[in-house]
Amino acid sequence: MSAGPSLDDIQVAHRRIAPFIHRTPVMTCAALDKMAGARLYFKCENLQKTGSFKIRGATNAILQLSAAEAARGVVTQSSGNHAAAVSRAAAARGVAAHIVMPKNAPVVKVKAVEGYGGVITFCEPTIEARDAASRRLLEETGGVMVHPYNDRRVIAGQGTAAIELLEDVPDLDMLLVPVSGGGLLSGNAVAATSLRPSVRVIGCEPANADDAYRSLKSKHIEKNATTDTIADGLRAQLCDLTFGIIRERVEEIARVTEQEIVEAMRLLWERMKLVVEPSAAVALAPAIARGIKADGKRVGVLISGGNVELSSLPF
Amino acid sequence: MSAGPSLDDIQVAHRRIAPFIHRTPVMTCAALDKMAGARLYFKCENLQKTGSFKIRGATNAILQLSAAEAARGVVTQSSGNHAAAVSRAAAARGVAAHIVMPKNAPVVKVKAVEGYGGVITFCEPTIEARDAASRRLLEETGGVMVHPYNDRRVIAGQGTAAIELLEDVPDLDMLLVPVSGGGLLSGNAVAATSLRPSVRVIGCEPANADDAYRSLKSKHIEKNATTDTIADGLRAQLCDLTFGIIRERVEEIARVTEQEIVEAMRLLWERMKLVVEPSAAVALAPAIARGIKADGKRVGVLISGGNVELSSLPF
Numbered sequence: 001m002s003a004g005p006s007l008d009d010i011q012v013a014h015r016r017i018a019p020f021i022h023r024t025p026v027m028t029c030a031a032l033d034k035m036a037g038a039r040l041y042f043k044c045e046n047l048q049k050t051g052s053f054k055i056r057g058a059t060n061a062i063l064q065l066s067a068a069e070a071a072r073g074v075v076t077q078s079s080g081n082h083a084a085a086v087s088r089a090a091a092a093r094g095v096a097a098h099i100v101m102p103k104n105a106p107v108v109k110v111k112a113v114e115g116y117g118g119v120i121t122f123c124e125p126t127i128e129a130r131d132a133a134s135r136r137l138l139e140e141t142g143g144v145m146v147h148p149y150n151d152r153r154v155i156a157g158q159g160t161a162a163i164e165l166l167e168d169v170p171d172l173d174m175l176l177v178p179v180s181g182g183g184l185l186s187g188n189a190v191a192a193t194s195l196r197p198s199v200r201v202i203g204c205e206p207a208n209a210d211d212a213y214r215s216l217k218s219k220h221i222e223k224n225a226t227t228d229t230i231a232d233g234l235r236a237q238l239c240d241l242t243f244g245i246i247r248e249r250v251e252e253i254a255r256v257t258e259q260e261i262v263e264a265m266r267l268l269w270e271r272m273k274l275v276v277e278p279s280a281a282v283a284l285a286p287a288i289a290r291g292i293k294a295d296g297k298r299v300g301v302l303i304s305g306g307n308v309e310l311s312s313l314p315f
Numbered sequence: 316m317s318a319g320p321s322l323d324d325i326q327v328a329h330r331r332i333a334p335f336i337h338r339t340p341v342m343t344c345a346a347l348d349k350m351a352g353a354r355l356y357f358k359c360e361n362l363q364k365t366g367s368f369k370i371r372g373a374t375n376a377i378l379q380l381s382a383a384e385a386a387r388g389v390v391t392q393s394s395g396n397h398a399a400a401v402s403r404a405a406a407a408r409g410v411a412a413h414i415v416m417p418k419n420a421p422v423v424k425v426k427a428v429e430g431y432g433g434v435i436t437f438c439e440p441t442i443e444a445r446d447a448a449s450r451r452l453l454e455e456t457g458g459v460m461v462h463p464y465n466d467r468r469v470i471a472g473q474g475t476a477a478i479e480l481l482e483d484v485p486d487l488d489m490l491l492v493p494v495s496g497g498g499l500l501s502g503n504a505v506a507a508t509s510l511r512p513s514v515r516v517i518g519c520e521p522a523n524a525d526d527a528y529r530s531l532k533s534k535h536i537e538k539n540a541t542t543d544t545i546a547d548g549l550r551a552q553l554c555d556l557t558f559g560i561i562r563e564r565v566e567e568i569a570r571v572t573e574q575e576i577v578e579a580m581r582l583l584w585e586r587m588k589l590v591v592e593p594s595a596a597v598a599l600a601p602a603i604a605r606g607i608k609a610d611g612k613r614v615g616v617l618i619s620g621g622n623v624e625l626s627s628l629p630f
Contacts, residue, residue: 025340027362046588047342266625273361273590273621306588310581315625 004186004245005156007194013153014160017059020092024048024161026168031271036287038294041172043165046276046306050116052233053161053184053304054085054148060157061146062089070095073143077134079105080233081305082148087118098141100133108309149183150239159187165300166195173297176283178304179203179212179253180234182242188302189249202292203246203253204283206230206261211237212246213253230258230314233279233305254286261285262314268303278314280304319501319560320471322509328468329475332374335407339363339476341483346586351602353609356487358480361591361621365431367548368476368499368619369400369463375472376461377404385410388458392449394420395548396620397463402433413456415448423624464498465554474502480615481510488612491598493619494518494527494568495549497557503617504564517607518561518568519598521545521576526552527561528568545573545629548594548620569601576600577629583618593629595619 005013027042045053062074073096076086083099090097097118101110102125113120123133138145147154161184166172175192179185182203189201205212206229214222221243227235238246256264265281267288268274280303286292287299320328342357360368377389388411391401398414405412412433416425417440428435438448453460462469476499481487490507494500497518504516520527521544529537536558542550553561571579580596582603583589595618601607602614 051588269590269625273366275584275588275590310584310628310630313625313628 003152004190004241005152005159007191009152009156010159010163010187010191013060013156014163016063017056017157017160020059020089021055022048023164026165027272029272032267035267036294036299037290038287038296039298040287040301041165041169041299042272042301042303043161044274044303045161046274046280046303050081050084050088051305051307052081052085053158054081055089056160057154057157057183057187058082058085058089058146059092061151061153062086062093062095064153065095065144069144073098073141074146075134075137075141075143076100076146076148077130078148079109081307083109083118084112084116086146087113087116091117096143098137098143100130100137102130106309112307149181149236150241152241155183155187155242155245157187158184159191161302162188162191163195166192169298169300170196171298172196172199172300174200174202174294175300175302176202176204176287177302178234178279178282179205180279181236182212182238182246184302184304185250186242186245190245193249200251201249202286203250204286205253205255206234206282207255207257209235210255213255215243216247216250216253219247229261231261231279231282233277234282254291256282256285256289256291260289264288266315274303275306275308276303277305277308280306318467319505319556320467320474322506324467324471325474325478325502325506328375328471329478331378332371332472332475335374335404336370337363338479341480342587344587347582350582351609351614352605353602353611354613355602355616356480356484356614357587357616357618358476359589359618360476361589361595361618365396365399365403366620366622367396367400368473369396370404371475372469372472372498372502373397373400373404373461374407376466376468377401377408377410379468380410380459384459388413388456389461390449390452390456390458391415391461391463392445393463394424396622398424398433399427399431401461402428402431406432411458413452413458415445415452417445421624427622464496464551465556467556470498470502470557472502473499474506476617477503477506478510481507484613484615485511486613487511487514487615489515489517489609490615490617491517491519491601492617493549493594493597494520495594496551497527497553497561499617499619500565501557501560505560508564515566516564517601518565519601520568520570521549521597522570522572524550525570528570530558531562531565531568534562544576546576546594546597548592549597569606571597571600571604571606575604579603581630589618590621590623591618592620592623595621
């Protein structure tokens with residue numbers, strides 16, 4: 001048994017965060033259905049506040065702080081969507097957010113965090129420097145760590161996307177979710193398989209950073225051999241908490257090539273007129289590449305985010 | 316009194332075409348509201364079938380053909396969204412669509428028409444060659460011309476967007492609509508001012524192709540001095556029919572610079588994660604540039620389309 005959140009935890013999280021997030025639309029596209037040979041239902045978290053699902057978990061964690069904890073603020077380490085989400089969720093509660101970012105983080109991400117009021121501590125771009133900076137901040141501020149995925153509150157928050165999707169499309173056969181550290185995949189796997197036991201949850205991962213695929217095979221947490229993928233949000237690795245849930249709830253991990261990711265991204269932009277980031281396109285890619293048994297099925301596709309630097313697109 | 320469609324015509328059109336089009340969402344964005352100093356409601360026709368509002372007018376015209384007319388097919392001349400829309404609307408009724416396009420039309424537009432089953436006749440890229448090719452096709456096929464804007468059925472179809480927008484947001488103060496040949500602007504001006512007489516309808520136009528602005532000033536149809544604008548859908552000129560309606564129903568034409576168009580386009584992509592074409596961004600640009608009196612108002616923004624060549628973006 002994993003120590004992950006229960007369906008009840010996720011439902012409570014949904015009621016807790018609903019006033020602070022968008023109920024994102026579920027979109028469809030006849031042209032993509034044809035290409036996939038399936039009926040696709042896109043849960044558009046690229047249209048979520050801060051441009052990604054991360055605001056769900058961050059909000060759920062921060063709203064549960066005690067008054068004393070809230071007074072001391074929160075700390076996290078991220079150069080991506082989680083940093084912006086924690087900054088915004090913290091600001092919404094009047095809580096200080098301390099964000100550790102590598103000093104080579106893209107300017108656009110730095111500006112997003114600053115725009116939401118996060119206070120950045122820059123560090124060298126190594127795991128050691130990042131962890132040391134986080135520890136120092138936690139000691140100095142007495143704040144609470146809000147980890148991007150190794151946190152039950154965060155996982156429960158991310159899982160609220162599947163609650164909404166299944167409310168809108170109750171008879172899903174399959175759900176495709178990108179996997180990185182596993183917070184999004186594990187949370188939504190708990191919600192979806194609890195609400196609808198017949199649904200097959202599939203994690204989607206770049207072949208160039210396939211730790212989850214190999215972990216599910218070997219039954220141990222594997223490290224990424226490389227993280228050389230355009231899907232910049234999918235370079236992290238599973239932790240004990242998320243791996244435990246994923247082993248129980250996820251049927252398989254579908255791997256996709258860099259070319260398949262870019263092709264899926266282009267289709268989402270051209271056919272659906274949605275700005276999505278490469279990591280989000282990873283969830284569509286297996287359906288287009290026909291790498292999964294989805295023929296004639298009703299398939300949820302979790303479009304995780306839309307934060308992308310417009311001046312450096314892959315097409 | 317113009318000979319344009321009445322509100323009743325537009326309401327009938329809406330019931331006629333509703334099964335064949337998307338009910339597009341109305342989206343909002345807190346960040347853009349702040350920049351505009353107004354509450355903006357984006358009617359997202361970039362998410363419409365064929366990627367633009369043009370399917371509304373084309374469908375309304377083609378569904379009204381008699382059986383004999385339908386058997387002979389339709390003819391139009393367009394290198395843009397209207398060509399794709401006529402092709403698709405015709406295919407939906409099993410009607411042949413003959414499209415005259417300049418032989419230098421972008422490959423992506425040619426492919427869109429072909430993808431929807433339109434039969435293309437290429438011509439030299441001059442107005443004379445285009446008109447001659449259309450006349451020849453009309454004679455040869457006995458088909459019916461579906462003009463992109465000089466057609467009451469088409470204008471009535473385009474106006475159905477405002478019906479939906481006002482159903483979703485009944486208390487609009489203002490409506491911003493791009494203007495080119497004037498079909499979209501005139502149809503939506505009739506619908507909006509009939510349903511809500513207090514609404515101020517404003518046409519939005521590139522300063523580099525400002526025939527509508529000058530026509531409203533001089534009270535005669537003026538020609539474009541230049542059409543040197545990134546807004547490739549807004550290079551046409553008003554006709555008697557659309558000008559007559561616009562004189563009666565439209566308060567003013569707001570002109571925007573090329574830089575303002577690109578900036579508005581970038582904001583829609585970055586902040587709203589919407590792929591929009593430059594012509595659609597023209598409707599947002601006056602609100603961001605504060606060129607209109609919209610302070611504190613509830614403003615509809617008609618996002619006309621999202622068909623853009625991803626490999627040649629202006630940012």
